[in-house]
Amino acid sequence: MGPAAAEHPVRRRLDPDVRREQLLVAAERLFAERPYSAVSATEIARAAGVARGLLNHYFGDKRGLYLEVVRRAALLPEIADTPLPSGPLDTRVDVAVHWFLESITPQRASYLTVRAAEGVGEDAEVRAILDEAHDLAARRVLEMVGGGVDDPAQRAAVRAYGELARGALREFSREGALSREQAHLLLREALLAIVQQVLPRL
Numbered sequence: 001m002g003p004a005a006a007e008h009p010v011r012r013r014l015d016p017d018v019r020r021e022q023l024l025v026a027a028e029r030l031f032a033e034r035p036y037s038a039v040s041a042t043e044i045a046r047a048a049g050v051a052r053g054l055l056n057h058y059f060g061d062k063r064g065l066y067l068e069v070v071r072r073a074a075l076l077p078e079i080a081d082t083p084l085p086s087g088p089l090d091t092r093v094d095v096a097v098h099w100f101l102e103s104i105t106p107q108r109a110s111y112l113t114v115r116a117a118e119g120v121g122e123d124a125e126v127r128a129i130l131d132e133a134h135d136l137a138a139r140r141v142l143e144m145v146g147g148g149v150d151d152p153a154q155r156a157a158v159r160a161y162g163e164l165a166r167g168a169l170r171e172f173s174r175e176g177a178l179s180r181e182q183a184h185l186l187l188r189e190a191l192l193a194i195v196q197q198v199l200p201r202l
Contacts (some may be wrong), residue, residue: 019134020058027069036066070126074133085144090192097145097187100137101180102167145195153202161194167202 026047031040042063045052085095132152138158139149148154165187172178178186 013181016058019048019050019054020173022050023055023065024069026046027065028073031066031069041065067125067129067172073128074130089145089195090144093195095190096141097184097191098189099144099167100141101169103185134162137162141191145191147195147199151202154199157194157198157202161191164190 023044027044028045030047038063041055042052044062044065045055048055049157055062056066059068092108135155138155139156139163141147141161142149142154147158168178168183168186172180172183
C-alpha cells in the first residue's frame, strides 16, 4: 500500500440495513432522553453518523421514524418466540410474569420511549400501535396461563392487568420504589388472583 492510499483510506459504504438500524438506535436513545418535539431530525442523523437525507429515505420524515421506534419498542419481538410453559398454574403464572418483565425491559431505552409515547393519547397512529401491542401481550399471557385467548372479556381483563404491570415496571426501573423482586411478587400475585378468581366469572 502506497503513502497516498494510507493517507486517504477508501471509505466503505454501509449496508442499507446497517444504516437504517443506526438511525433507529440513535432515535430510540434521543426520544427516551427528551420529548419528541425537542429532538430534531438533523440531530438524530448526526447521532447515527449518517446523512440527514437517509432519514427521509428510510422513514419519510422524523414522525415516520418515531412511529417505527414506538412500534419496535412496543410490539415485543420476543412474543412469538417464547415457548409456552407447562406445569401447575402458579408455575405458568410465574413464567408469564418473568417473560413480561424480561421482554419489556431491554437494555436499550425502548421502553422509556413507549412510556413517553403513551402520553400522546390523541395521536391515533401511536395509539393504534400501542393497542396492538397490548392486545398481543394479553393474548400471549392468556396462552401461558391457559385462559381464553379468543374471549374478548378475558383479553380485556388481561389488558387492564397490563396497566398495573407497566406501572410496576416504572416503579422499579425508573423510580426505584420497588425492587425487581417486589415488582415480580406484586405482578405474580395479581395475575394469579385474576386467573383463578376473575377470568372464570367473565
